Amino acid sequence: MLSSDEAFEQQLPQDLQIRASVHFTPIDVARRAASLLATDAGMSILDIGAGAGKFCLAAAAQVPTATFVGVEWRGRLVRLAKRLADRLELSNVEFIHADALELDWSKYDAFYLFNPFGEQLMDNELVLDRTIALEPEKFVVHVAAVRHRLSIARVGTRVATYHGYGAPAPLGYDLVRRERAGSDAIELWVKTRLIQAGEATESFA
Numbered sequence: 001m002l003s004s005d006e007a008f009e010q011q012l013p014q015d016l017q018i019r020a021s022v023h024f025t026p027i028d029v030a031r032r033a034a035s036l037l038a039t040d041a042g043m044s045i046l047d048i049g050a051g052a053g054k055f056c057l058a059a060a061a062q063v064p065t066a067t068f069v070g071v072e073w074r075g076r077l078v079r080l081a082k083r084l085a086d087r088l089e090l091s092n093v094e095f096i097h098a099d100a101l102e103l104d105w106s107k108y109d110a111f112y113l114f115n116p117f118g119e120q121l122m123d124n125e126l127v128l129d130r131t132i133a134l135e136p137e138k139f140v141v142h143v144a145a146v147r148h149r150l151s152i153a154r155v156g157t158r159v160a161t162y163h164g165y166g167a168p169a170p171l172g173y174d175l176v177r178r179e180r181a182g183s184d185a186i187e188l189w190v191k192t193r194l195i196q197a198g199e200a201t202e203s204f205a
């Protein structure tokens, strides 16, 4: 199932197969991002908006010493991701059904984002499904909330993005690496300094 993107897509229902290349991380990108994020044994990495679990599953297989947790607000995708994890017999992966912005992020060492809120700006047949109300204003609010949360995370926090998350690197982070990958690039940001009072509320515009 993780030998290629095509092999993974064959495990998906048909409506997801035709959208997978738009919404789900290519296997090679997932493996590379996993290696950049999980540098030490015992690390916990949160995938913000895990979809059908493709990043977490490929990452967990790539780095067995780390735990990958995916939070996803579409229940059917969470159930699918859990079934795939069982089939792969992976014990270092977990999926949570929730709004990512209602979860406590403080226990995670690193974060992965594949443009999770971009769907709020989509208005065509490639939208994953219509079970979530899509509003461009939500994109702005969610991106700002993520940027704030990451900016107050502890020093050493690692963040990898593929197709970004809608804003520049959060305050306090250095861009440590940028690699061409898939149809875009992986960026790795590492938090290197505490931000000053008031800085965290800076707008990203």
Ligand SMILES: C[S@@+](CC[C@H](N)C(=O)[O-])C[C@H]1O[C@@H](n2cnc3c(N)ncnc32)[C@H](O)[C@@H]1O
Pocket (backbone or CB within 6 Å): 022, 023, 024, 025, 047, 048, 049, 050, 051, 052, 053, 054, 055, 071, 072, 073, 074, 077, 098, 099, 100, 101, 114, 115, 116, 117, 119, 128, 142
């Ligand atoms: C571009 S897909 C990435 C999927 C997965 N991370 C991957 O790389 O294969 C973004 C996913 O984020 C989910 N999502 C968007 N906003 C969310 C939120 N506020 N809370 C939880 N999941 C969210 C969407 O339902 C979608 O499945």
